[in-house]
Amino acid sequence: MDATPRPRRRLARSLVAATALVLVVTGCSSSGGSGTSNEATKSAQPRLDAQDINPQPLDKVKDGGEFRLPLQQWITQWNPLQVDGTYGDSVEIMKMIEPELFRVDATGTFQPVKEFLQSASVVSSSPQVVLYKLNPKAKWSDGKPLGYLDFKAVWQAANGKNTAYNVSSTGGYDQIGDISQGADATEVKVTFDKPFADWQSLFYPLLPAAGISTPDDFNKGWVEKVPITGSAFKIGSQDKSAQTITVVPDPSWWGPKPKLDKFTFRVLSSSAITQAFLNNEVDYASAGRADAYSQLKANPNAVIRSASPWDEVHISFGSNGALADQKVRQALGKAIDRPSLIKVVNQGVPVQFAELGNHLLMTNQAGYQDNSGEWGKFDLAGAKQLLTAAGWQDAGAGQPRTKDGKPLELHFIISDASSQQTVDLATATQGMLLQAGVKIDVDKVPANDLDEKYINVGKFDLATWRNTGSFPPSLVIPFYQQPVGDNVFQNYSKLSTPEIDSLLKQAASTLDPAQAAKLYNQADAKIWELGHTVELYQRPQVTAFRKGLANYGASGLADTDYTAVGWEK
Known part of the structure; x- marks a missing residue:
């Protein structure tokens, strides 16, 4: 796992905003920061089939040792098929300890x-x-x-x-x-x-x-425990007080003996991971933000590796209160200046962030096309017109619109352990939406409550997280399918239509890849129109790893063979 977890193909979600630098966007001021004002020379987004893992034959890898990994939050639900078990780090650990066919x-x-x-x-x-x-x-x-x-x-x-x-x-x-x-x-x-x-x-x-x-x-049966395992590793310990989890080799394993003695996962806030790496407390840290990259690339014990996993950054809208009105959600989408946000978050990072116009396919994935149309284009005048049509009256510059005597005031939920860059993203969005007459309160909630008490139950007006590893495309369907009763699957906004549902299901049943892509794109255009989620960009993986780490790194689409991970001799 990365400091931004990399689950794959199954229930993949990471509640981590991937932002960079203090924002300078419409309606927002810059607070600057040393070492982050100089623009890094950009390389193109790595090819989708690229990976950078320092591949080494097993006879070049030491027997024994420990690999220390950051964990974004404590894992409560371990069952990756259960609606609360989709958190990225837990899914990746489950693939270490359960059969990966x-x-x-x-x-x-x-x-x-x-x-x-x-x-x-x-x-x-x-x-x-x-x-x-x-x-x-x-x-x-x-x-x-x-x-x-x-x-x-x-x-x-x-x-x-x-x-x-x-x-x-x-x-x-x-x-x-x-x-x-x-x-x-x-x-x-x-x-x-x-x-x-x-x-x-x-x-x-x-x-x-x-x-x-x-x-x-x-x-x-899988809450804070794993009752049965079936792979090369098992859970060694879970210390909730110390916020650490260890994964160790299972002596009953019938395959090649794992190289490492132990994987140690430690819960750290996003803002603390960089310093933990510099203090030799963890063995990798995300370098996808300007402040982190500038520090990590200068560390003599670090090597930067990059790849293009299936990884998207977005802002999701809820469906409660004022946001039950599609026109209001569409207005929010028009009032968010995506290119300005992307330009700023990409400052100081050496890989180009690609603007994303599709909820289901990445920019370098077969079948991709930009379906954002008018709903992903910055149009402040259009946003104001939609809000007026929805009955929200203009109250003057810098004031929230009103309807039936109530102000248009919404809440952007973020973790209290968020990095400053995540706070800056929410603040930038806050400034943009105020220009349209929408007041946004940025609410910090306890990190370990973010999933269970807010995102998973749809208790948010705006929220940002990353959907990761959702390849092949049928695995994106739960993010947008219609809820059934109390089960929202992974559609935490609880927004869908029978037409979207039908198109997605048709696509998943279509064996011709070209025809399937056509159906996915038709569904995506409807998702944009629905005002479900504003896609921002496809996030490349740019990560610092401790020198000598073998068979692990920026893996792109590929899975990791954890039995081969270790330290070079």
């Missing part, structure tokens, strides 16, 4: 992990049938072998038919018609009612039937 390479291609899968392939197209051949050595920490009942339990929990399972996504699982045993206990046969192009993204990671077979086990 496939590992994605730098090109975004799923490759079977031989310790779990001997093979997996589509053996029929009408209906679509996938046959998994499991490694007979693969087993859970309770001694049971991996089998079809585990696949079936995941499917039955995540297909949406039993709403007592509070799942974060039904995508793909709701298109499966049956799961059964194949020719023997090592074969799993998955039959789809509707085609699903991204079938390799399912069961990622696989969870044990013994831990999720009832709604109570699924929703509560």
